Amino acid sequence: MTELKKGKLAVEDSSNFNKVGDGSMRKNNIKSQANALLALSAAGILATFPFQHTFGGGLLFAAFSAATIGGLADSFAISALFGNPLRVAWPSWMGTRIIAKNRERLIGELSDMVEKELLTVDAIKETLEELNLADVVVRYLREHGGEENAKELAVKLVADLLGKVDAEQLALGIEAFTKERAGTIQIADLIADVAEWSVKNGYDDRIITFGAEQLARLAGTPQFGELIEKFAAAAIKSYEGDKFRRRLVDFTAGMNAHAISSKVQAWIVQFLSELGQADHPQRVVLRGKIIDLVKKLREDEALRQKVEAGKHQLLQAAHGNLKLDEFLAVRLERIRDKLTEAQGMSNDDSVSQPLMWLRAQLNKGMARLASDRSLQTSLDVMMKRGLLSWITQKHAMIGSLVREKLGAFSEKDLIELVQDKAGKDLQYIRLNGMLVGSFVGIVLYCATFWIGGGGS
16 A cells, blocks of 8 residues: 555656656747747848848848847847846846846835735635635535544644633632622522423423432442431430330330331332332422422512522632632543543544543534535625635735745746746747747838839
């Protein structure tokens, strides 16, 4: 597989080299043709000079002379763009070394042309209006591996953000926000809303089932049995006191702390297990009590005041005693470590819970974006608005970037760049100069021949 990739790269590099070589070869061919035509014109002058007294010889002599003059003039002008023609230090008024002498002006004019004529805000806006940026994003996500790239970027971004969070400052902010908003948040209404929503959506049954199952497990533990036994022993001791008759009766009836605690524990476990079943009659009673509590929390002013007083007491007790900064620091560090360790893992069974949740949210968001046209339209409008706002503010940077990039070229590099990009066209100028010159020479000879020499 590696050899195939290397072979493919070698073919691509060879192809690119061939393309560059073909362009350079075509340019050199045109230059060679122009040089050959100029040499042919010069040779034609010498060949036709003895016959210029005849009409045909004079016509050819005029054509070759004009072509040679035109070719030499264009060759001189083209060479003057890049340096001194014939490597002679010509006077400044001759206009040689044009690019070198006007380097700064050329760079400035090129940057102004790009900024103010080619890439104007209006031109960019027209181009953006023809594009659907949201469709580009969707196709990138679905067809070019963008989903995985977006997930990796999001995980890394979240991990970096969590690493920069100051747990102490965050804790202070939460405490300050809680103090400021404590008076505006009515806990009674909040509890009533949560309870009412839970009943309406059937979450009360789920909460009761979950709570009953967990309490049943807790009640069945040996530790809970020991706790009941201690209470039972204390109750029996308090009942019997120093009375021998009561101790005798309890002993005869088998009333001891261990037996009582075992029966009580078994009854509690059985009751909680049955309460976890959907058809248990006590669930109807609990639902009714929840509904009554919602009504009281909304209408009973005394109960509302007690709840609010309890809220303030809880906040005062938590202030200074609750180590929120330490708790947040530990949790943030743990989540960040899990995200960092899980980066790059594709198997959901082996990644951390935070990463699984984050990926699930990203999957939902990308699936919704791919199927919701209204969301795509909103995204397209938002992206274009943001881009145009940024481009309007930073539009001057376009000219600055062009000026900076061109300014990094030395005089030699800039000349080579122009020769590489415009060299072929400049050779065409030489060819056209010789062809047009020969045509003008023929026309002028014919005119002067018929006007001057034709009548003699």
